Amino acid sequence: MPGGSENQTTTDERYASRLALTVNDVPRELTLDNRTTLLDTLREHLDLTGAKKGCDHGQCGSCTVLLDGQRVKSCLTLAVTLDGRSVLTVEGLAGPDELSPLQAAFIAHDAFQCGYCTPGQLCSARAMLDEVDQGWPSAVTEDLDAPAELTDAEIRERMAGNLCRCAAYPHIVAAVRETAAVR
Known part of the structure; x- marks a missing residue:
């Protein structure tokens, strides 16, 4: 590709949204591409790598997190649909120095x-x-x-x-x- 890198990814602001999430009791504000899943938001934007990308089709459950206390497959959930919601990941199940x-x-x-x-x-x-x-x-x-x-x-x-x-x-x-x- 002349004048640019083929591997460079940019998000066109026309296709991005701002959202506020509470993740593991910490309020977060993000601007994300509208196609970004909750799983990718957690792993790539918030450095919470506990939830895993297994099948990326919602069949294996390795990406399961809690959304307002309910189980969801984060690989199937678009982050932009979650404005104002609360997410609990495995990292938030217990305190930093203890196990649940x-x-x-x-x-x-x-x-x-x-x-x-x-x-x-x-x-x-x-x-x-x-x-x-x-x-x-x-x-x-x-x-x-x-x-x-x-x-x-x-x-x-x-x-x-x-x-x-x-x-x-x-x-x-x-x-x-x-x-x-x-x-």
Whole structure:
């Protein structure tokens, strides 16, 4: 390309938007290309690399974060749609010098073989436990009039949107079950 670099990327201001997000309890103001996903915003603009880009199609769950307390696949979420919203990533699950009970249980149960899916698993498990506390049923909840009993089948169903290529599922289920028991 004459007069320019082929690898240079610029954002035309006509196709950019300003937005304000709260990420891990820190207010942030950004100007982003309208096509930027939440995942790319976190990783490339905010240096929060916990959420992983696995399939980039919303199928593996390695990019799972919490948006206003709900699980979302950040690779499928356009950042410009989130003005004024709150995002919690794996980096925000606990303080800088401590682990959350869920993170400690993942370590105790060896629920993170290679670790690639772990941030998404942790965020998903946190949201799943909150959903159970709020009385949300799943597809396998037997009694819709009683609080869900977190059986292994119930945990597996609720965590089904997060894949683990190392097959640490029994360890993940055990870690979630232990955390649920002490909540």
